[in-house]
Amino acid sequence: MSAQAETLISDIPAYVRRVGEQARAASRALARAEGRARDDGLRAIAAVIRREAAALRAANAEDLAAGRKRGLDTALLDRLELTDARIEAMALGLEQIAELPDPVGAISGLQARPSGIRVGRMRVPLGVVAIIYESRPNVTADAAGLCLKSGNACVLRGGSEAIRSNRAIAACIAEGLAAAGLPAAAVQIIETTDRAAVGALITLDEHVDVLVPRGGKGLIERIMREATVPMIKHLDGVCHVYVDAGADAAMAERIAINAKTQRYGTCNTMETLLIHRDAAAGLLPGLAERFRELGVELRGCEESRALVPAMAAATPEDWDAEYLAPVLAVRVVPDLDAAMAHIARHGSGHTEAIVTESWSRAQRFLREVDSSSVMVNASTRFADGFEYGLGAEIGISTDKLHARGPVGLEGLTSEKYVVLGEGHVRE
Amino acid sequence: MSAQAETLISDIPAYVRRVGEQARAASRALARAEGRARDDGLRAIAAVIRREAAALRAANAEDLAAGRKRGLDTALLDRLELTDARIEAMALGLEQIAELPDPVGAISGLQARPSGIRVGRMRVPLGVVAIIYESRPNVTADAAGLCLKSGNACVLRGGSEAIRSNRAIAACIAEGLAAAGLPAAAVQIIETTDRAAVGALITLDEHVDVLVPRGGKGLIERIMREATVPMIKHLDGVCHVYVDAGADAAMAERIAINAKTQRYGTCNTMETLLIHRDAAAGLLPGLAERFRELGVELRGCEESRALVPAMAAATPEDWDAEYLAPVLAVRVVPDLDAAMAHIARHGSGHTEAIVTESWSRAQRFLREVDSSSVMVNASTRFADGFEYGLGAEIGISTDKLHARGPVGLEGLTSEKYVVLGEGHVRE
Incomplete structure (x- = not known):
């Protein structure tokens, strides 16, 4: 696990596009994977996180030291800290997600139509989810877990103050994915703290299906102004x-x-x-x-x-x-x-x-x-x-389209129509 | 019914904002109205359209004459024309929409939680729908009918070539709404052909909840570039x-x-x-x-x-x-x-x-x-x-969030959470 704070990337938009392309390819592999393989991946990641607790704390200590040097306030440093209890909570959270019912694959409302075709709706992953968040590094594991469970590839962009912790967690995730035979690009973190990467990510409509910003009102407003990818978000709670x-x-x-x-x-x-x-x-x-x-x-x-x-x-x-x-x-x-x-x-x-x-x-x-x-x-x-009994929460939406209110795994899925025929044509 | 082609409006953004405010107020009244009142409104509008067929044809004849003068091609003039059969189809379409089950009000999945609260989801109108479309004036009646049925106020912006026909249809709609005791602002058309009105409408996030553009790829792409209000749309069908x-x-x-x-x-x-x-x-x-x-x-x-x-x-x-x-x-x-x-x-x-x-x-x-x-x-x-048996179609969506595929009345609604307690507080 690398301790350096910054990977040098010369062309940020090209880098983010490559991450997006890899996520898109991984999302197709995830759409093929069975629910059991995704659950195995979640449990494998949890096991690696438990095994690597000391390494996670070490990487986190470097973030904390750098944060103190930069003069981050106590509340922020507290949110940034990975204690043993928080590391165990990450692992446990992934195992709990694995226990939830598979949110994808179900076909509902299949009915025969007068034309003879049968029409229903199949619940499917959205594809690629990008999550932009602030200091808490445990979001890296939580968000990756929810996306993996729902069959989505994800791209994670955490706060710059947590980059070493997030890299260390991402390394655990990569090892767990590999152990379960799932593509490494199913979960990727943005390897640079350059702000330009956020701008590139939130306008990458071709390869990102939805943005989930998690953080203060300032962060959300900034993203709303610039994003062209649709978002699941809430701005504030009055x-x-x-x-x-x-x-x-x-x-x-x-x-x-x-x-x-x-x-x-x-x-x-x-x-x-x-x-x-x-x-x-x-x-x-x-x-x-x-x-x-x-x-x-x-x-x-x-x-x-x-x-x-x-x-x-x-x-x-x-x-x-x-x-x-x-x-x-x-x-x-x-x-x-x-x-x-x-x-x-x-x-x-x-x-x-x-x-x-x-x-x-x-x-x-x-x-x-x-x-x-x-x-x-x-x-x-x-x-x-x-x-509310959703079993998990990726965020709360105050928008009216798509998910509204607390958003669990279902909000990370969509329904497509399936039509089953036996040679039927339209008259 | 006015025959003039253009209402002079000096401040377009202020005008569109006023239309949006009135639509928002009307949407609250519609949310209070019972399904039966909305169905009565649909049938009343159908009756006025039938009664006013001659006036509709007269207004349409002026659009056709102006279109010929402007050199519109035959296909466009054909789409623009309101024949007796098309007027009857508009009326019949509204009556068919009235017969469909009420898409709003249902509470699903109400379940008791360990805390003692009961949680479910209530299907509710989106609020205000803006529809932007091209030459066919029958869309004015169809779209208004679907929005009214689903409890949404709507703002309609048709093509400039159909402005006199659309005004005449809007007058019928207003009379039908009044007869059913529903607010006139439940269905409004944009009274100017100035393109600036589209720009104002598609960025009026505060008062418009969703845009439904219906037309060629060029129209949709233009709107996608500028809109900040979320859209239900498809770009093309390959x-x-x-x-x-x-x-x-x-x-x-x-x-x-x-x-x-x-x-x-x-x-x-x-x-x-x-x-x-x-x-x-x-x-x-x-x-x-x-x-x-x-x-x-x-x-x-x-x-x-x-x-x-x-x-x-x-x-x-x-x-x-x-x-x-x-x-x-x-x-x-x-x-x-x-x-x-x-x-x-x-x-x-x-x-x-x-x-x-x-x-x-x-x-x-x-x-x-x-x-x-x-x-x-x-x-x-x-x-x-x-x-597919949706009973109606406002459009087809190739987006993954919210509605996907053919969009009927359900796509014009949202679900909010309802929580029923008896003094419950969170421990």
């Missing part, structure tokens, strides 16, 4: 909980506290609490006290500040903010329509929840709120591939 | 039939003739015939004679020309050509792998068929050919929404 008139007060408090404080930095954390006018007086003072105890800063509209004078005044920017921090915007609304209008205007289409005892308002909220997850009487924190 | 060794000769001939000659100008017409070396000597001379009788020009590889010396020599361009005409490229290949490699290199991912008696080669072809429709012993001409 999630809402709306407490309806007549809601169970204890339930409303429990859900609001959980949606905000169970974790602050996740995209499914509540960022704005909307409360019906008739529920506010009874609920808001006590709830504000609970949030105060938990160290959450509240920023409210005038009507909520009339009930809780200690609350700071919200500015217009607060309604659009993804705090990812112990801060919560609070707004009192006159009715369900006003709550849904607020969500339509300020939400990011990620996850919204209503707390209500009203059957008809619950139905309206479910039907009319245009978000990737819509919930009744549950915490927004449930919006997660594992909680 | 479809293949591969005749395997040991294929039934009569079946192979029947399928090859049908796939090429049943219609020349459609995207699912065969453009290249691949024949296994062992089948070529027995099949090709007779087949070439049949094609000669039908007026189809063959352009072959050297090996096929050795069998049929009268055949013209294919140039490298022929392998990538979408003729849409009585011309067929012919190539002899040594085996299935060579046939699939040819398809991977030269195909457009639209539709490919194998004619074979081999079970295992049929399975390999179905699994490994990466096209939106893959067929065994059937003509490529079957690749069509009606033949």
